[in-house]
Amino acid sequence: MGSTYHVYPTSDLVEHDTESEDCVCGPTVEHVPSENGDGWIVLHHSLDGREMKEKR
Numbered sequence: 001m002g003s004t005y006h007v008y009p010t011s012d013l014v015e016h017d018t019e020s021e022d023c024v025c026g027p028t029v030e031h032v033p034s035e036n037g038d039g040w041i042v043l044h045h046s047l048d049g050r051e052m053k054e055k056r
């Protein structure tokens with residue numbers, strides 16, 4: 001039995017779905033093996049542009 005952890009930006013403009021991987025931000029799912037089984041980290045992305053390095 002594994003665990004799923006959600007990592008998401010706080011105070012983001014949108015509400016993140018931290019219950020599933022089907023969030024509007026298109027989170028990245030990383031596999032993390034552990035003693036208790038497979039673990040998963042769901043990395044949510046900020047939608048307010050903080051992660052945008054390229055500006056136009």
Ligand SMILES: [Zn+2]
Binds near residue numbers: 008015016017027
């Ligand atoms: Zn999200």
